[in-house]
Amino acid sequence: MPTEIRQTFPNIKKIWKCNDEMDFLYGYYVGKIEEGSLHYLLKATRASAGGYVDTFEIRGVIEENKTELQNTIKRALN
16 A cells, blocks of 8 residues: 555655545545445346445445544555
């Protein structure tokens, strides 16, 4: 992850005009996790009749692991 962050977002504050690199990256990775989860679940539920995907449940799982994700990003930045 550290290499990916530095290569993908070399000048976050300058380019994206963010005050805090940590908040930007947390939001970015939450979005990527939600996108990937939703894609996987939609694919899985199409295979079964009458499947339902609750996007709030996805966000709830992410929020349960908020501290772990933030700590991972902090370690990657240091």
